[in-house]
Every structure is written in C-alpha cells, then in structure tokens.
Amino acid sequence: SKAQELLEKRIRDGDTLSQFLKGKMYFEEEWYEEALVQFEKIKTTDFQAMYQLGVMYYDGLGTPEDPEKGVEYMKKIINSNSPKARHLKFVAAYNLGRAYFEGCGTIFSEKEAERLWLFAADHGNPKASVKAQTALGLLYSTSDQKNLKKAFFWHSEACGNGSLESQGALGVMYMYGHGIRQNTKAALECLKEAAERGSIYAQGHLVEYYYKRKFFTKAAEFAKRIAENDNIDMLAKITDCLPVYIARGLAMATFYLARCLQLGLGIQQDQAAAKKYYSRVSLERPCK
Known part of the structure; x- marks a missing residue:
C-alpha cells in the first residue's frame, strides 16, 4: 500500500515511468485486472506497457484470451522504428515465434517461428532472448527440420546464458550422443547441475x-x-x-x-x- 501511495504521488507529479511501474506492481502481485487497466491507459506512449498487454491478452491474464490482439501488439513492437521499442524487439520476436509455432492468434508456420526465433536469439547474444535460443534447440530436436547438431549448438548457447531447460537437454544429448559425441561424464555433470537447479x-x-x-x-x-x-x-x-x-x-x-x-x-x-x-x-x- 505504501508503494502504491508513493507511485500515485509521483504520477500526479508527472512522472511517466511511475505509470508503468504501477501496472507492473499490480502484474507482479497477480492483480491482473488492475494491471490491464493501468497498462491500457499508457499503451500509446509506453512500449513496455504495450508488450505487457500483448502477453496478457495472449495468455488470458485479467481478460479473456485474445491471442490475435496479443499478436498484434508484438508485431507493433517489432515493426516500430522508435528507439524506445528497441530493447523489446528480441522478447517480442520470441513471443511472436511462439504464436506461429502454436498456430494461436495467427496461422501455424514453423518456418516463420524459426525465422523469428533466430532473430530473437541473435547468434547467442546473452542480452538477446535466451528463451528463443532454447526454443531453437527444441525446434531442431523434434520438428520436421530435425537437425541435432543445430539443436546442440543452440542448447549450448542457451545453457551458457543460464537456461535451465537447455542444461537438462544438453545432459540428455551428451548421454545418448545426439548431435555430439557421446560423453557420459559431461552428461552427468549437466544433468546433476540442472537437477540441483530444479x-x-x-x-x-x-x-x-x-x-x-x-x-x-x-x-x-x-x-x-x-x-x-x-x-x-x-x-x-x-x-x-x-x-x-x-x-x-x-x-x-x-x-x-x-x-x-x-x-x-x-x-x-x-x-x-x-x-x-x-x-x-x-x-x-x-x-x-
């Protein structure tokens, strides 16, 4: 309540960042309906609020699911030339790739999902979307485009950037020699560390x-x-x-x-x- 009071005072004083932080506070407390209202107020001037709305409409948080609307917001961020949208492009591309892969809110297209995830993964850049790097590892492990060497590469990049999911996947790949020479010692190292992390x-x-x-x-x-x-x-x-x-x-x-x-x-x-x-x-x- 004290945080809310402080944010409202700052908003009255004209602090635009506090408008987003108020919505973010509601979101983190899982007060999704209140968060949705707050983000809707500032979506035309705040790309971060637009991104949060895209996630909420896609997943049905505080509102009935509307994946088409979620996709629309992610596309706006990716296509924007504003410097304020630049830091959101990787994560928006990951989410849009997810939509194409699931065929939810848009047509199903594994090829388009791959294109977007490759952009979001940015050659393994740790500041890019690590989730996209993991998604590529899973894509190349299981899809029609199966390529275990590519899968191993992307899981390695994502694991190096902290992905728990990819660390477990690497352990299995080392264990059975999928995309890499079989190495039981490396497999157990990956699996044990990933297991300890949950x-x-x-x-x-x-x-x-x-x-x-x-x-x-x-x-x-x-x-x-x-x-x-x-x-x-x-x-x-x-x-x-x-x-x-x-x-x-x-x-x-x-x-x-x-x-x-x-x-x-x-x-x-x-x-x-x-x-x-x-x-x-x-x-x-x-x-x-």
Missing part, C-alpha cells in the same frame, strides 16, 4: 541412469522425492520450464519408482503402491 526433466533422466546401472536404492530414493512433486503447472512457473518436459521427467521418475516397488529393488516391495504409481504414469505424457 529441472524435473534432468531429475527423471538421472533416475533412469541410476536404475539401469543397478543403483536401485539411489534410484528409488531419488524417484520418490520427485514423484511427490506432481503439480506440473506450479513446477513450470517456479522453474520457467515447459510443462511437457516437466511431465516427461516426472513420468520417468514415477515409472522407475513403481518398478522398484513392484520388484523390491532398493526399497521394500509394495505391490499396491507400485500399482498406484503405474496408474499415475499412464495419466501423464509419455516419456521419450
């Missing part, structure tokens, strides 16, 4: 590694801790990782926990508990 995807692959090498006690203990955290949406928000990859890591850990319980490997045999965990795996996305 990557469920990396944690699931570590459980599989321990199980397959017959470290059953370690596999069961680790898998049990992971399987208890089954709120995928919450985990996605905390770690800023894609829900689909969190679901895969969770499914892997849950499956191997059920296997250990069924066979009594590294943990006391419990058929009822094994059946419960097997049923949970079937409800999640399949792991690869």
Whole structure:
C-alpha cells in the first residue's frame, strides 16, 4: 500500500515511468485486472506497457484470451522504428515465434517461428532472448527440420546464458550422443547441475541412469522425492520450464519408482503402491 501511495504521488507529479511501474506492481502481485487497466491507459506512449498487454491478452491474464490482439501488439513492437521499442524487439520476436509455432492468434508456420526465433536469439547474444535460443534447440530436436547438431549448438548457447531447460537437454544429448559425441561424464555433470537447479526433466533422466546401472536404492530414493512433486503447472512457473518436459521427467521418475516397488529393488516391495504409481504414469505424457 505504501508503494502504491508513493507511485500515485509521483504520477500526479508527472512522472511517466511511475505509470508503468504501477501496472507492473499490480502484474507482479497477480492483480491482473488492475494491471490491464493501468497498462491500457499508457499503451500509446509506453512500449513496455504495450508488450505487457500483448502477453496478457495472449495468455488470458485479467481478460479473456485474445491471442490475435496479443499478436498484434508484438508485431507493433517489432515493426516500430522508435528507439524506445528497441530493447523489446528480441522478447517480442520470441513471443511472436511462439504464436506461429502454436498456430494461436495467427496461422501455424514453423518456418516463420524459426525465422523469428533466430532473430530473437541473435547468434547467442546473452542480452538477446535466451528463451528463443532454447526454443531453437527444441525446434531442431523434434520438428520436421530435425537437425541435432543445430539443436546442440543452440542448447549450448542457451545453457551458457543460464537456461535451465537447455542444461537438462544438453545432459540428455551428451548421454545418448545426439548431435555430439557421446560423453557420459559431461552428461552427468549437466544433468546433476540442472537437477540441483530444479529441472524435473534432468531429475527423471538421472533416475533412469541410476536404475539401469543397478543403483536401485539411489534410484528409488531419488524417484520418490520427485514423484511427490506432481503439480506440473506450479513446477513450470517456479522453474520457467515447459510443462511437457516437466511431465516427461516426472513420468520417468514415477515409472522407475513403481518398478522398484513392484520388484523390491532398493526399497521394500509394495505391490499396491507400485500399482498406484503405474496408474499415475499412464495419466501423464509419455516419456521419450
């Protein structure tokens, strides 16, 4: 309340930045309807407010989803020649690429998504969109344009710039020799560090590694801790990782926990508990 009072005083004194900061405060407190009203007031003069509105309309925060409107705002930022829009172009291009890749708010176009993400990634520039760098790694790993060497390059760039998602992906690529020569030591370094930082995807692959090498006690203990955290949406928000990859890591850990319980490997045999965990795996996305 004190922050709000101070911002309102500054707004009355003509401080234009405080107008945006007030909306940003509402947004961070998840008072989305209030944030939307505040950003709407200044969208014609503040590109940052325009960007926030684009995100809110696209994702339906404080307003019914309107992805077409979200796309419209992102395009305005990218196409603007104003110096005030320059620092937002990378992140706007990432979001617009996401819209094309999802076919939400615009036509589906993997090629256009790739073009926009390449622009947003800016050759691995750490000041560019790290999310776009990770997105390119995922794109080249799984899409029709599959190119594992390119995928490894972009995950390496994103990992070097702090991406947790790409660090887990690199660990898997090193483990199985995808896009790079197989290197178990490098794989474990990536997976363990990513796991410590909260990557469920990396944690699931570590459980599989321990199980397959017959470290059953370690596999069961680790898998049990992971399987208890089954709120995928919450985990996605905390770690800023894609829900689909969190679901895969969770499914892997849950499956191997059920296997250990069924066979009594590294943990006391419990058929009822094994059946419960097997049923949970079937409800999640399949792991690869």
